[in-house]
Every structure is written in structure tokens, then in C-alpha cells.
Amino acid sequence: MTVKIRELRPGDPSDAESVVRVRRAALPFMITTPAGVAYELATAHPGKRYRVLTAETGDGLVVGTAELGLAHRSPEPGQAFVNAYVDPAHRRLGAGSALLDAAEEYLAAEGAVDTYAWVLDEPAHRAFAERRGYRASRSAHFLRLDLASGPLPELPAVLPAGVELRPASAFAADPRPLFEADAAVSADEPGDVPEVLDDYEDWLGSVWNEPALDRELTRVVLVDGVVAAFCAARTDGATRYGSAMTGTLRAFRGRGLAKLAKTDSLRRARAAGYTEAFTGNDAGNEPMLAVNKWFGYEICATESRFAKKQTKPEDRT
DSSP states (O other): OEEEEEETTTHHHHHHHHHHHHHHOTTTTTTOOHHHHHHHHHHHHGGOEEEEEEEEETTSOOOEEHHHHHHHSSSTEEEEEEEEEGGGEEEEEEEEHHHHHHHHHHHHTOOOOEEEEEEEHHHHHHHHEEEETTTEEEEEEEEEETTTTSSOOOSSSSSOOTEEEGGGGGGTOOOOOHHHHHHHTTTTEEEEOOOOOOOOOHHHIIIITTTTTTTTSSSSETTTTTEEEEEEEEEEESSSEEEEEEEEOGGGGTSSSHHHHHHHHHHHHHHHOOOOEHHHHHHEHHHHHHHHHTTTEEEEEEEEEEEEOOOOOOOOO
16 A cells, blocks of 8 residues: 655635544644644744655555654744644554655755654654654653643642742743743753754743743743743643643742642642643753652653755755
């Protein structure tokens, strides 16, 4: 059986639903929704050159998908990404290879020099990436917390002097302080591709207005009126909650403020009916792994970042 590769049809809701179905089957630890898929494609920064591909069988069943583009926030030109997902029930049809062929051809034409992909740390997945010329570097963990019945820490009866807890929705009129805090914390995140978060309008589109961001469950800690820490929350609107970013600005570290924000967010998520919480940490980020272990998260999967040097289309044989 052969598969056909095509671009996602932006005006077809069933296409976005098929992409989400495949992503959830291949990587159930991600928070992904049809609205989010359609929104990201429609609002991606032009410099990102973002595309979503689908692999479908002759009878029109989508069995694989890939998201790809350029790391437009990186000061190093030519950094690109591709993440391919194949429904486990429909592997060995050539969908993964076909998706990567199409993605790499497109990215090379857009000037990609280095292309990276996140691959589940399992023998079959690693072997596939290595056969395609990708080489592994660092790893990251997916973690899961049972929100339905697992214990959660209590909030302090009284907050320290000058400390406030607010939802992100309190910044709806002017979210710039949250952008500045996100930029500061993101600069300290481990990563192989340096990125500079300095475009407020881009942040508004890609983060603040992203459909899965829950502004009520995203909790912000203020110290004397200044944003000091936050826990950004994404949800699927049903049962699944994800921590998109939890961090404290350097000047306020060592005071337990990130734990405070996350405790508040998780307790509110449980009260809102969410039953599973997911997050992700770089395997070398011991401080955040320790924080999440303290909350009761357990590692449920590991993935590795694989990278490959790209060749120009005219250099291929």
C-alpha cells in the first residue's frame, strides 16, 4: 500500500482533526487540539516557513503527519525542525520515510543547514532516525501526574508579605509584563538551538492567543507588583492539562515561587475537572526534574533530539 503526501488543508476541519488523532496516537503526552493545529498554521510567523504535511492512504485515511519549518528566532541562520508522527496502527507503510523526504526537500529549498527532530527513545524509533542520517544529542523526559486521585501540596494559608497570586487573565489589557517574564525565563532554558524571544507581536500570536493556553489556570506570582514567577498552562478543554513553562526570574529565585505558582495552577486544574497533568523537562535540568518529582510527577517517556546536516537540492543525486 502506498501513501500520498500533501499539505494540510487549512479550510477543512476534518484535516486538523486527523492530525490531532495521529499525534495523540503517536505521542499521547502532548496537549494538542484541532483548533490549535489550525491556529498555528494560520498565524505562524512568515520567517518560520511553517508547514503541516499529512500522509494518507489511497482511501483517504490520514496515517501520518509532520510539522516543519525554520527556527526563525535563532540568530544562527539555517536552523530547521521537522517532527513526524505515524499512527502506531499504520506503521510499515512508508509514511514516515515519505514525510521526511518531502519535509527535507522543502526545508533544503528554504535554506535549511541543520535540521533537528525529536524522536522517542525506543530502539525502533532511534534506528529509523539513524538510517535517515540523523544523529542523537540531548534527551528530554515527558512526565505525568495523576490529577484525579494523586495528592497535591497545599497552598500556604497566608502568602509572604508583598506576594500575590493572579491568573494570566488579569493581564488581558496589557500582557507585555508576561512577555518580558517569558523572554527572561526562556533565555535560561537548555537547548541546542539558541533562540531570542524579542518580538512581542510574534509572542502575542504564538503564545498569548494560542487556543490551548488557559489564562485562568496560568498562574502568575507578583512580588511587590512585579512579575516574579509563573506557571503557564495548556489544556485540551476536556481532561488533559499541560505545563507549558514554569519559571522564576533570576532576581527572585530560591524563594519557592515557581512551586507556589504550579501548586495553585494544579489545584485549580483538578477543581476544573482535569484528570491528567503532563509536563516535559530536559534530562539535564535537575532542578526542574526535582520540583516535578516533589509534585508527584513520574517519567512516562523519553525522547532524544536528533540532528542532520542538509544538502542543497542541486547537490542531491
